[in-house]
Amino acid sequence: MAHLAAGLARRWCPSSLQVVNFPVVQLHVSLRAMRASHTEFENAMNQVKLLKKDPGNEVKLKLYALYKQATEGPCNMPKPGVFDLISKAKWDAWNALGSLPKETAKQSYVDLVSSLNSSSKSSGQVEPRADSKPPGYETLVVTSEDGITKIMLNRPTKKNAMNPQMYHEIMLALEAASKDESSITVLTGSGDYYSSGNDLTNFTDIPSGGVQEKAKNGAILLRDFVGCFIDFPKPLIAVVNGPAVGIAVTTLGLFDAVYATDRATFHTPFSHLGQSPEGCSSHTFPRIMSPSKATEMLIFGKKLTAREACAQGLVTEVFPDSTFQKEVWTRLKAYAKLPPNAMRISKQVIRNKEKEKLHAINAEECSVLQERWLSDECMNAVVNFLSRKAKL
Numbered sequence: 001m002a003h004l005a006a007g008l009a010r011r012w013c014p015s016s017l018q019v020v021n022f023p024v025v026q027l028h029v030s031l032r033a034m035r036a037s038h039t040e041f042e043n044a045m046n047q048v049k050l051l052k053k054d055p056g057n058e059v060k061l062k063l064y065a066l067y068k069q070a071t072e073g074p075c076n077m078p079k080p081g082v083f084d085l086i087s088k089a090k091w092d093a094w095n096a097l098g099s100l101p102k103e104t105a106k107q108s109y110v111d112l113v114s115s116l117n118s119s120s121k122s123s124g125q126v127e128p129r130a131d132s133k134p135p136g137y138e139t140l141v142v143t144s145e146d147g148i149t150k151i152m153l154n155r156p157t158k159k160n161a162m163n164p165q166m167y168h169e170i171m172l173a174l175e176a177a178s179k180d181e182s183s184i185t186v187l188t189g190s191g192d193y194y195s196s197g198n199d200l201t202n203f204t205d206i207p208s209g210g211v212q213e214k215a216k217n218g219a220i221l222l223r224d225f226v227g228c229f230i231d232f233p234k235p236l237i238a239v240v241n242g243p244a245v246g247i248a249v250t251t252l253g254l255f256d257a258v259y260a261t262d263r264a265t266f267h268t269p270f271s272h273l274g275q276s277p278e279g280c281s282s283h284t285f286p287r288i289m290s291p292s293k294a295t296e297m298l299i300f301g302k303k304l305t306a307r308e309a310c311a312q313g314l315v316t317e318v319f320p321d322s323t324f325q326k327e328v329w330t331r332l333k334a335y336a337k338l339p340p341n342a343m344r345i346s347k348q349v350i351r352n353k354e355k356e357k358l359h360a361i362n363a364e365e366c367s368v369l370q371e372r373w374l375s376d377e378c379m380n381a382v383v384n385f386l387s388r389k390a391k392l
């Protein structure tokens with residue numbers, strides 16, 4: 001493999017950049033945070049060239065693949081011949097990332113380089129092992145056992161609110177889960193909340209490109225994020241361990257089963273926030289619970305208890321909080337023993353007929369939200385939330 005190293009070393013190249021931003025509220029903010037990701041990506045590429053020693057072929061292939069995915073998107077090269085080992089190894093690494101969104105690949109590239117740097121710094125310039133594990137997630141805890149990959153939202157002090165990094169990491173974790181050895185995938189939360197939805201501080205950065213650019217990029221990110229749920233190939237189960245708000249509720253319509261503790265509540269305060277439905281809920285909720293029940297949630301912001309959400313079809317089954325985790329995981333471990341291909345193919349039979357339609361609905365919802373995020377109604381609502389504690 002030595003020539004692979006030489007071949008890879010020769011062909012790492014700089015990248016173009018894209019900055020993903022979020023919808024905006026005119027607050028006193030610095031632009032540093034947004035440029036950080038722009039700068040981070042450039043720095044990461046430079047740091048790669050300065051690595052003291054070869055990080056090993058596996059890591060180099062991963063860096064190559066993430067760089068190509070971040071700058072060109074899904075693998076667009078013809079598959080090389082079997083005898084062209086270097087090109088074949090690179091093609092395989094890039095192709096393995098599938099439809100991973102560019103922004104997620106960019107973030108993962110930065111994370112991997114920083115882990116290479118931190119391991120060499122913390123160990124006194126001892127180079128990372130060639131088979132060093134890919135970097136862990138910062139906002140998730142992802143585990144895989146008993147045929148189940150569990151993705152746990154891990155910002156409990158912020159009620160598992162979804163910030164930019166969490167959106168990216170959930171997409172990355174779903175992409176990895178779609179290809180790992182597990183037969184089902186579970187999303188759940190740590191602490192007392194499942195998730196309080198979009199992190200409203202996401203609105204508080206104004207990029208140099210202005211508010212329109214920010215709203216546009218926020219809509220792109222949301223579309224990629226929801227698209228991952230639409231396309232996920234294995235049975236996807238939500239274990240709703242507590243209250244859920246906003247996008248954490250609407251995406252439940254794209255799961256294959258939803259199990260909730262009786263402590264959970266389901267709240268989509270979109271009108272209160274000057275926003276509009278996302279996560280394909282403009283289609284899935286009327287279909288699941290009837291147009292009028294969907295209106296009560298999505299337009300009037302009615303908060304449902306777990307039992308109400310179950311009665312309306314959004315939740316599959318409700319369990320007493322005292323026995324919730326034990327009962328649900330016993331059941332999921334039994335499900336995970338079923339033939340994985342049969343489960344995956346059955347999901348395709350059930351879901352594929354709606355996939356294209358869901359992607360179109362997702363695109364439409366994101367386009368409407370892009371405008372909503374620029375409205376006074378939205379900006380005022382977010383300012384009220386962010387300043388509420390100052391009023392106490």
Ligand SMILES: CCCC/C=C/CC(=O)SCCNC(=O)CCNC(=O)[C@H](O)C(C)(C)COP(=O)(O)OP(=O)(O)OC[C@H]1O[C@@H](n2cnc3c(N)ncnc32)[C@H](O)[C@@H]1OP(=O)(O)O
Pocket residue numbers: 022157158159161162196197198199200201218219221222245246247248269270273275278385389
């Ligand atoms: C680009 C993608 C866009 C996708 C768009 C999606 C639309 C949505 O998801 S809209 C829904 C947005 N979420 C909310 O509106 C919920 C806001 N949070 C709350 O109303 C309350 O925090 C909540 C009822 C969830 C909990 O209330 P409390 O029990 O009183 O706890 P605290 O409010 O003290 O929360 C603890 C801590 O967490 C921070 N927090 C909680 N939720 C969010 C959030 N969504 N965004 C940002 N921060 C959140 C809260 O500010 C507290 O922080 P500290 O004050 O620093 O302790």
